[in-house]
Amino acid sequence: FSKSTSLSFSAAKHGSFYQTPPKLSNQYLEDTSLLRYLKRTLPQEVFEKVNKDLLEFGEAIVANIDQLSKQCEALPPQLIIYNAWGKREEKLWTCDAWKKMHNLSAKEGLVAIGYERKFGEFSRLYQMAKLYLYAPSSGLYTCPLAMTDGAAKTIETLGLTHPVFVAAYSRLVSRDPKFFWTSGQWMTERQGGSDVAGGTETVAFPQNDGTFRLFGYKWFSSATDANIALTLARIADSQGQVIQGTKGLTMFYLETCLPEGGLNNLEMVQLKEKLGTRQLPTAELLLKGTVAYRMSEAGRGVAEISNMLSMTRIHNAIAAVASMRRILNLARDYSFKRIAFGKLIINHPLHMHILASLETEVRGSLLFLLEIIHWLGKLENGKATDTETLLFRMLTPVLKLFTAKQAVAVVSEGLEAFGGQGYMENTGLPGILRDVQVLPIWEGTTNILSLDVLRSISRSNKEVLKAYYHDILERTEMAKSIEYLKESYAMVIGSLNTVLQFVQINPDKLEVAARDFAYSLARVFIV
Ligand code: UCC
Numbered sequence: 185f186s187k188s189t190s191l192s193f194s195a196a197k198h199g200s201f202y203q204t205p206p207k208l209s210n211q212y213l214e215d216t217s218l219l220r221y222l223k224r225t226l227p228q229e230v231f232e233k234v235n236k237d238l239l240e241f242g243e244a245i246v247a248n249i250d251q252l253s254k255q256c257e258a259l260p261p262q263l264i265i266y267n268a269w270g271k272r273e274e275k276l277w278t279c280d281a282w283k284k285m286h287n288l289s290a291k292e293g294l295v296a297i298g299y300e301r302k303f304g305e306f307s308r309l310y311q312m313a314k315l316y317l318y319a320p321s322s323g324l325y326t327c328p329l330a331m332t333d334g335a336a337k338t339i340e341t342l343g344l345t346h347p348v349f350v351a352a353y354s355r356l357v358s359r360d361p362k363f364f365w366t367s368g369q370w371m372t373e374r375q376g377g378s379d380v381a382g383g384t385e386t387v388a389f390p391q392n393d394g395t396f397r398l399f400g401y402k403w404f405s406s407a408t409d410a411n412i413a414l415t416l417a418r419i420a421d422s423q424g425q426v427i428q429g430t431k432g433l434t435m436f437y438l439e440t441c442l443p444e445g446g447l448n449n450l451e452m453v454q455l456k457e458k459l460g461t462r463q464l465p466t467a468e469l470l471l472k473g474t475v476a477y478r479m480s481e482a483g484r485g486v487a488e489i490s491n492m493l494s495m496t497r498i499h500n501a502i503a504a505v506a507s508m509r510r511i512l513n514l515a516r517d518y519s520f521k522r523i524a525f526g527k528l529i530i531n532h533p534l535h536m537h538i539l540a541s542l543e544t545e546v547r548g549s550l551l552f553l554l555e556i557i558h559w560l561g562k563l564e565n566g567k568a569t570d571t572e573t574l575l576f577r578m579l580t581p582v583l584k585l586f587t588a589k590q591a592v593a594v595v596s597e598g599l600e601a602f603g604g605q606g607y608m609e610n611t612g613l614p615g616i617l618r619d620v621q622v623l624p625i626w627e628g629t630t631n632i633l634s635l636d637v638l639r640s641i642s643r644s645n646k647e648v649l650k651a652y653y654h655d656i657l658e659r660t661e662m663a664k665s666i667e668y669l670k671e672s673y674a675m676v677i678g679s680l681n682t683v684l685q686f687v688q689i690n691p692d693k694l695e696v697a698a699r700d701f702a703y704s705l706a707r708v709f710i711v
């Protein structure tokens with residue numbers, strides 16, 4: 185052996201090559217599609233303010249927030265049921281980083297911006313662009329934030345004026361970390377998460393003071409440390425009888441802790457052992473007389489909790505697109521650092537082609553997401569047209585199901601772009617794949633949302649399909665006369681006609697084809 189070779193592999197030395205790792209840069213600056221969309225859509229004076237805040241927030245994410253998210257992954261929540269001396273304590277322990285996420289979410293206005301409405305119809309774009317930057321570095325704190333936003337939206341939409349709801353609302357949209365509350369959403373029971381009406385056994389017993397006492401078992405509670413929850417139960421009559429099915433379900437509001445301290449007559453039975461989302465305290469809960477307030481009319485629980493569902497489904501899409509963007513940006517950075525076969529991997533045409541095709545998918549999903557968010561902002565500010573109102577209803581489930589599935593595929597491909605390192609836990613990369621795998625499952629599975637798309641079509645007497653048709657024609661109008669876009673234009677219009685004809689020709693096959701149909705709606709809209 186030569187002396188230099190033996191020296192570099194002796195004792196504690198393990199060779200001299202160390203790969204430069206991928207680097208997380210300011211994700212706002214790295215996202216040209218987002219930047220361009222905001223520049224194009226927001227009025228100049230709004231853009232300047234939003235741009236400044238997003239730039240600063242993007243810096244803060246790199247400087248310290250991303251580190252906090254790593255701590256949330258490394259120190260998952262624990263449920264301590266008994267103390268060392270056998271006394272039942274039921275304490276949910278969360279790490280400091282998780283608590284810091286709560287505080288910074290309030291300070292940064294991650295829910296508040298959407299309700300302060302300082303920028304009118306553009307407020308939601310601002311709020312959700314911020315959440316989009318935050319999501320992959322949030323240690324999944326965006327999960328409780330999604331449900332908090334959903335709860336605030338439900339109280340606002342239903343115009344609830346009972347002091348309990350007014351007080352809760354002011355906390356959900358607060359920027360003061362000490363005052364800020366988060367919400368959970370307890371819908372799923374053992375017998376059914378999709379078929380909520382078939383699965384809900386929880387019973388609500390009316391009390392003389394107008395409140396109710398809930399008894400039941402909630403099978404999944406993602407944000408168990410939340411301050412409040414919206415849930416469903418069946419109201420018992422004086423004989424203790426309940427109405428089965430959807431018409432028997434009513435929406436309730438509850439606070440997880442009693443004003444005098446201690447849990448509100450509920451028991452955290454156990455934390456779930458999960459493939460991913462380990463940062464989240466997902467528990468099974470026993471409701472044993474939980475004090476609750478009726479939020480919806482009796483029997484209108486499913487319809488009214490849909491206000492929350494449509495918000496959380498948009499948040500789901502934010503997490504999906506943001507995860508895709510994160511892995512792709514890291515993979516792109518890595519491709520300028522990793523050498524194989526004598527050159528940087530970015531210079532291998534096939535690797536470049538794979539990254540470019542992922543880029544196309546991510547940009548398409550992002551533009552779809554931003555368009556839905558803009559409609560949400562318009563709806564809330566009385567600016568939406570009838571077409572936009574109809575399309576918002578049909579395309580929200582499409583957005584959720586499409587981006588969630590895309591996220592699993594794109595993140596999986598993204599991991600491969602790091603070779604073996606993509607599989608190594610201490611790179612922080614595998615956690616992204618684990619966490620996106622939940623996105624197609626919760627908040628309505630892909631099948632359930634495909635059927636929801638059909639529901640929205642039949643509820644509108646197919647008017648929404650006409651709106652969709654005209655919307656696509658309008659968006660593509662310009663391309664008609666541009667020479668190099670003519671072929672693409674013809675393809676889009678051809679696909680549009682095929683999809684819509686399918687509904688007319690095959691009404692009996694719509695259910696079985698619902699998923700492909702929803703995908704086609706997404707693809708045509710994106711192109
Ligand atoms: O998973 C959960 C939390 C996870 C953590 C949060 C993550 C947030 C993202 C974070 C990212 C990091 S909570 C559990 C979520 N569960 C679901 O999503 C349930 C899935 N199942 C469905 O969506 C089903 O389609 C059901 C439950 C809605 C179907 O029930 P029914 O009994 O068959 O309902 P009907 O009869 O079709 O509808 C009842 C009423 C109708 O209104 P009316 O009576 O006025 O005709 C429907 O039009 O509800 C209305 N409705 C809707 N309205 C149903 N769905 C909708 C909707 N999407 N929008 C508006």
Ligand code: FAD
Pocket residue numbers: 368369370371372375376377378379404405406407458461466622625626627628629630631632
């Ligand atoms: P099922 O409804 O049993 O579905 C099983 C399969 O059947 C699915 O593939 C589904 O698509 C399919 N299917 C069902 N019905 C139909 C149909 N009509 N047509 C075609 N296919 C159908 N829930 C809450 O309420 N709050 C929470 O905080 C919460 N947090 C969660 C956290 C995690 C990590 C997970 C994994 C789940 C959480 N859930 C929560 C539950 C989640 O919302 C449900 O698991 C989900 O809605 C699916 O319900 P299910 O598990 O009962 O599946």
